[in-house]
Structure formats: structure tokens, C-alpha cells
Amino acid sequence: MNSISILNGRLIDPAAERDEIIDLHLAAGRILAIGQPPAGFVAEQVIDARERVVCPGLVDLSAHLREPGLEVKANIASETAAAAAAGITSLCCAPDTDPVIDSPAVVELIRRRAKQSGKAMVLPIGAITQGLRGDALSEMAALHEAGCVALSNGLRPFKNTQVERRALEYAVTFGLVVFVRPEDRHLRGNGCVHEGPVATRLGLPGIPAAAETVAVARDIALAEHTGARLHFHGISTATAVRKIRRAQHDGLPITADCAVHQLHLTEQDVDGYNSDCHLIPPLRTLQDREALRQALAEGVISALCSDHQPHEEDAKQAPFPSTEPGISGLETLLPLSLKLVRDGLLSLPEAIARLTLGPAQVVDIPAGRLSLGNSADICIFDPEADWVLDREQMHSAGHNTPFHGWHLPGRVCYTLFEGRVVYQS
């Protein structure tokens, strides 16, 4: 196994509250020393990280890798390569594959494919109900033993509130965090954009903000009743933020993330029937966006995620309501987060915390920190780089992004996974 020294970098590790120019030494895939190398240490490779930031490899709580079942869009090899190019070394994959992640066999398949590609740690999120049908509980213990780090019903609804209650109660038995994407399916109806002035003008069926807040209120009530550890994934509204902040204040074990694109776009970006901005949850109002930003700064939202949903070209080539929702988000996760630093919302260490320690704590994994003996998962980036995103140059199989042509800050120079360089620009 390689031994590597990363020299002269600005090492930022929010877990250790470290932000200083210091060297890092790796051996046998692990972090061996910070600062002086141990006596007799000889690096086979030296990386000069002068004027670069060295931080833990990013942890993404929500990436749809499309394998198994939807390889027409992407696969684990293509998307973990894209993750490596984006500085991401751990990603949680959503359970809505085909077949869904509701058996140890599917978990094993995903883990094996990820290991074969060797670019990033893939952490499956298990289906909390069989087939994600929302009616019968999955074998959660078996899924946990097979390697699932959390449970979720993905984007699909529970058949009724009683099933959700039982699912949460059963999950508590194993201490597993449950991801929920809060949405009242009846209020969403056939909506495809935020219910607001843009929807009214374009004649598109709207999804009211209440579709999210009704569900958040229900889920908080169930978390309180069952004692489940609940993680709200992909929140989009100011009212949801208020309810989550209150629940955290009341001491409930509730965390939340939002997709980083929700902090940069609003419903206005849908104008012109821009199918790259067809998202679920939809892009909301400027006020919602500001509330999400505020919640991120306060730590109510402790994790930023990509909500990566790569699509083939045809999926976005249709009248807006018929296009498939989602953004290919891995490669904009870090730059859009750094843009928040440029906007003055977060300090650089705070932004890195929302991309590393914050998400790692949600799923309770040792990643996202540069502790001695930890797996050497590291991102080295140039915080001053300015570049223009060209969708054709994206590493992901999905080139569906509304950020094509945007000037973005921060460029990944190296990504190391388990002590190996898996990406170098």
C-alpha cells in the first residue's frame, strides 16, 4: 500500500476544530500522522498542497446511483468515478433501485460493485417497507447487518400513518436512523413545480409548500411518539425549517439536510419550462431559499447533500410535466457549497463541516474526519479556482444540470480514498 505525504496544505477538519497549515502522512490506507511524520517514515508519493485546502473526503447523504435496474441512466462505476472527481468519498445511495434495497442480496450486490470500482464508499440506505410499497415492514435487522446505514421509504409514501408509526417503532429497536422525504402525496397530486406565481403563469400544476409542512408536522409527532431518530432529507420550505428548529429545541433527535441546489435556485428558474429545474421537492420561493440558508448557517440543517439524480438525455427532452425530476448533482456539491462561503453565509470550515462531519454524524459513521487511524479519505481542492461548468465535461453519466455555464468557485485537485489517489485533476 502507498505511503503518501500531503505537504503544506491548509488542513481543515471540523471534527477536530483544526484549521492550520500542516502536513498529513498516510500509510496502509490510513491516516498515520498529522504534522511531523513518524521516525523512519518514507513517503512513496508527495503531494504539494500549498495554497490548497486539505479536508476529509466529502460525505453525501443522498445519491441515486441507478444500479441495479436503471443502468440506462448511470451505474455504480460511473457515479463513484464522478464522486471521486467531486471530492466525495462516502455516499449514501437511496433504496429506490430496481429491485429496491429491501434484501441483503441487493445490499451485497451494491457493495460488491462499489468495491470493484474502488473510487468511493457506497453506503446503502435500506427500504423500510418491502418493495417500498409502504404497507409491510422490511427485514430491517437483516438490512442493518448487511451494511445499511439508515432506512427510508425513499420518495414513496407509506400506505397510512399507522404503517409509518410501526416502521419507526421497529427501527428504534435497532437504533437506526430513518430518512424521510416529507411530502403529503395527496397535496402534491400531479404537481410538478412550486405552487406560486410562476406555476400560475405557466399553467403548471403546483405543489403547495403545505405538502411538505403537513408531512413534517406529522413526522415530528410520530418521532416524538416513537422515539425514533428521524432525518428529514431534502427539505425545501421555510415552514418546515421552523418546525424542525422547534423540534430540535424541544430535544427531539431530529436532523435535517437540504440539497445544495435549493440554496441557489428558486421557482423563477423554472421559467421558460426549463426541465433541468424540474425537481422534487420543487424549487421554492426566495423567502424559502433564504430560510434554508439561515437554517444552514445556524446548524438546524447540519448536512448539505447533492440529491444526485443522473438522467439520460431523453428523460429531460419532453414537455415539462413529462420530464423526470432531478439534477445530476455530485459535481456541483462542493462548488455550490463554496459559493455560500463567497456569499458570506458560512465560513470555509463551516461549509466543510456541512459536507463532512455533519452528514457523517447523521448516519453515525467514522468518515468525515481526519482522525489518526481513520481511513485516509481526503479531498484536496483549490478554494480560489474559478471555473465554468460545462455539462459535456461532467464525469457523471447524467449531464442534467441547471448550472451549465455558471461560474463556480473551488476545484478538486486530488481525491484520496482509502489512502489511494482516485482522482487527480
Add this chain to the structure above:
Amino acid sequence: MRPNLQLDEQGRLRHFLSIQGLDRQMLNLILDTAESFAGVSNRTVKKVPLLRGKVIANLFFENSTRTRTTFELAAKRLSADVLNLNISTSATSKGETLLDTLRNLEAMQVDMFVVRHGESGAAHFIAEHCAPHVSVINAGDGWHAHPTQAMLDMFTIRRHKPDFGRLRIAIVGDLRHSRVARSQIVALNTLGAAEVRVIAPRTLMPNDMRSLGVHPFHDLEAGIRDADVVIMLRLQKERMEGAFLPSEQEYYRLFGLTEERLDLLHPEAIVMHPGPINRGVEMDSEVADGPRSVILEQVTYGIAVRMAVMSLCMQQTPGAES
């Protein structure tokens, strides 16, 4: 929508997808051009040779006999060849994508697509992806727009009341789902109407209606008082039951236009309806067939307006007629 998608580099009409993005001058040009075509229907030979040799395809992904017929008639009066394609029961049901269908039709050297589709933005999507020589006319997309219907309504209004700046117009009915109303509102505001009111129960009106530049009312009698023009919208019966409205009877009682309620209008007011009418639900037969009604004029003028839009999109104005 990109404001220039409908216009070419010289600012001439290239596609007709929405009223949004067109200025008053362009709307007046359409109305004036329609005026010049209005007499064609009364001639012995009801044709002009403006689009001779051109092929126009009516792509109807949603059924509509009335709209399709008037587009067909308009195209034929301009001497174009017309293809009628009922796509909802053919290509796309076999799994072909909309773009595949488009490419096939382009390969048949079609010059213009008249598109009706159940999804908002469909005509816009086709205009963005079709070959440069092809024009697209929106014949109704989802809840979004039905711009030729709006323009024939404007034409009808102008014939009776030429000064839009003095008009109070009331639009009554299912505003939530109405592409006709959305286009009418933009057209009326662009033409400088003094006041546009919209009237519906809360379930049939979006929260953000004011953002379109209208005055919302939930009380019919207050909303139509002193109006110069009342446009009644078709209430789709499939939406009558369930969560939108309790019953046709209650809707009629609260929002139906009756002879008694006509007394609330300005004495010279006209009554319009894009059709087909649900008699006894949206309005009484006495109103639909009465002296204030201009509903059949709307149908007649629809052909002239569609001729105008087609000829303008193909850069063939009546002055070029040999």
C-alpha cells in the same frame, strides 16, 4: 419563456405559442390582419393563395373537433395542404417519443405544426426542437395558453368596443385550469384594458391570481357589476364533483349567468363564451341565445384570426396576395 422564441431577428412573428412576450403592436397587427381576412368567408371562392404549396400539420395530442376544424378551415382558406394527425391514438401510444414524432413529420417537409397537447409547455418544447424552417402555433397546451382563442376573443371585443382603455372585463369560472383565461388576461392587459376582473369560487382560482394583473372576486354579482364584457368559461363537468365543487346546481346558483344578473352589467355589455357551453350550469339558454351574446361571432371570427396568425408566422401578409 425566452421572450424572443416567438420572434425572428427582425422582430416578426415566427411561432405563436403564447400572448406572453408579444407587445401591443404585435397583437394589433394580428387583429388588423384578421380584419383583412374577415371578408374572405363571404366571397364566392372562399380562398386566398397566400400559403399555396405549404403543408400544415394539425398535431392534436388531445381531442378537439371544434378547434381542429377551425384551424383546418383557416389553413385551407389560405390554400395550404393540411394533415390532420390525431397523435393521442397513434405514434406516442406505441412508445414513440414526442421528438421522434416531430422528426418524422419534419422528414415529410411540413412547414407548420398546429399543436394541441395536454401538458403545459408542449408547444414551447416543440418550437425549441423543430427545424428552423418550421413554425409552431399553440392550439392549447395544458393549463398554460390558448393564444388563438384569446386573439379571436380580442377580435370579437374590438369589433363591438374598439377602445380597450375604457373596458371593464369580467372572466368567470374555472380559472385554475383554464388556458383560455390565462391567455385572455395577458392579451387584455397588453391591449391596455382598464380593468380585468376574475370571478370564481376559491377552489377554482389560484392563490396568486393577482400576480397576473387581475382583480379577483368570489362573488359573481359584485364582480360583474358595470362590466362591459363578461367572458364565461367552460366548467369541465368531470371536475364538478368531488373536491372542487359540491354540485352543478350550487355552482349555477352562485356563479351562473342569468337574465336577472344581466341587469347588473353595463347596458351595452356583451357576453362571451369560448364554448362548448354547459347550458343551465354556466349560463341560461336565454342568455346564451340572447341579444347580448356574441358567442357565435366568436366562432366565425376564429377562422379569420387563425388565418392571420398562420400567414404572419409564414411571413406571408395579405399584401403579398397575387
